[in-house]
Amino acid sequence: MTITMVYEVYLDNSATTPVFSEVIDIMAKVMREEYGNPSSLHRRGSGAERLMQEARRTMAALLCVSSEEIIFTSGGTESNNLAILGIARRNRRQGDHLVTTLIEHSSVLEPFQQLEEEGFKVTYLLPDARGLIDPVAAAAAVGERTILVSIMHVNNEIGSLLPVSPISAAIKARNPRVFFHVDGVQSFGKLHLQPGAMGIDALSISAHKFHGPRGAGVLYLRKGIHMEPLLRGGGHEDGRRAGTENTPAIAGMALAASLSCREQAQKINKLTFLKEKLLSSVEQAHPWLKVNGPREGDAAAPHILNISFPGLKGELILHSLEEYGVYISTGSACHSRKNAPSHVLQALKLDTRTMEGTIRISLSEQNTAAQIEYAAAALHKVVAALA
Numbered sequence: 001m002t003i004t005m006v007y008e009v010y011l012d013n014s015a016t017t018p019v020f021s022e023v024i025d026i027m028a029k030v031m032r033e034e035y036g037n038p039s040s041l042h043r044r045g046s047g048a049e050r051l052m053q054e055a056r057r058t059m060a061a062l063l064c065v066s067s068e069e070i071i072f073t074s075g076g077t078e079s080n081n082l083a084i085l086g087i088a089r090r091n092r093r094q095g096d097h098l099v100t101t102l103i104e105h106s107s108v109l110e111p112f113q114q115l116e117e118e119g120f121k122v123t124y125l126l127p128d129a130r131g132l133i134d135p136v137a138a139a140a141a142v143g144e145r146t147i148l149v150s151i152m153h154v155n156n157e158i159g160s161l162l163p164v165s166p167i168s169a170a171i172k173a174r175n176p177r178v179f180f181h182v183d184g185v186q187s188f189g190k191l192h193l194q195p196g197a198m199g200i201d202a203l204s205i206s207a208h209k210f211h212g213p214r215g216a217g218v219l220y221l222r223k224g225i226h227m228e229p230l231l232r233g234g235g236h237e238d239g240r241r242a243g244t245e246n247t248p249a250i251a252g253m254a255l256a257a258s259l260s261c262r263e264q265a266q267k268i269n270k271l272t273f274l275k276e277k278l279l280s281s282v283e284q285a286h287p288w289l290k291v292n293g294p295r296e297g298d299a300a301a302p303h304i305l306n307i308s309f310p311g312l313k314g315e316l317i318l319h320s321l322e323e324y325g326v327y328i329s330t331g332s333a334c335h336s337r338k339n340a341p342s343h344v345l346q347a348l349k350l351d352t353r354t355m356e357g358t359i360r361i362s363l364s365e366q367n368t369a370a371q372i373e374y375a376a377a378a379l380h381k382v383v384a385a386l387a
Helices: 021-033 043-063 076-090 106-117 135-140 164-174 247-260 264-285 314-322 343-347 352-356 369-386
Strands: 070-073 097-101 121-125 146-150 179-183 202-206 217-221 290-292 304-308 358-362
Touching: 021 043, 021 247, 043 070, 043 247, 070 076, 076 106, 076 146, 076 179, 076 202, 076 217, 097 106, 106 121, 135 164, 146 164, 164 179, 264 304, 264 369, 314 358, 314 369, 343 352, 352 358
Parallel strands: 097 121, 097 146, 146 179, 179 202
Antiparallel strands: 070 217, 202 217, 290 304, 304 358
């Protein structure tokens, strides 16, 4: 097969996103001009502190919450760990039962497994065939001793858009004292996300998923909720997260968030159009492919497409597309180098041939229709050659 690479098409945005050029510029400026420690009392420290508080106000405004409810972290993994471990441990007198799902990111599942080792009881909710969680089922799992429920907003592998608002209403009707944590890493900057209006008590965000830098994130924690810190020493972030704040990355994250949240309705329409354009083109040539997760509608995130070519190898498809300059993944980047099948696809009860032939395509606002046409043509050639 003769391969001609026209240009690069990056379609692995659920793993990480290219950083906006404006974000790179502001981070470089902060490193050059505002290099002080935000905790220092002199002018250099005050300048860094001012930048950090501006970023805190920006993130709070975008989420429609108060600045004091914003905790800066190193990213989604730390935010998830801090919320889950911190809330559960601090509120253990209230109960010893926790609820999550079988399709969460590993940075959610592993803290729950750790809490089980500490004596907590955990209920793992099974999704339906589309990767969705029924609010009634979530509520049924909650009892008087339930402390925390943690359910993601958008699944990072199959793009299922979970009904977090109805879930919150259902679980709190069952037990008003339960805390509700949401992993919003794959939805912030792409979808409407206001924790107060959605009944979310704690929300995790990661900058590098919306064209910001790696190493910066946010945990929104509703005022009045107490938790045990994971890191101690220094009293940073009001004693909730110790460690000198990464001022350049925090400033870059705030700018990336502002840019990503602009004209959100138009962005959703564009991503939906590109996703449908890609799927219809490939499906027309290969009608035997299988779509994993919701195909369209309110249950489907606009930027993630998970498809299987049963009998083929997803990893071979990935590397063949790479020769065309098209970059995708076979699933979560956190487990891409492991041979074990995806726990998300296993929860959907897919057979082995289907799981092995799975690829994930994840879009961003920077993708164009021309790129999608090129990627679809490359994918058709690759699948036809491998089939």
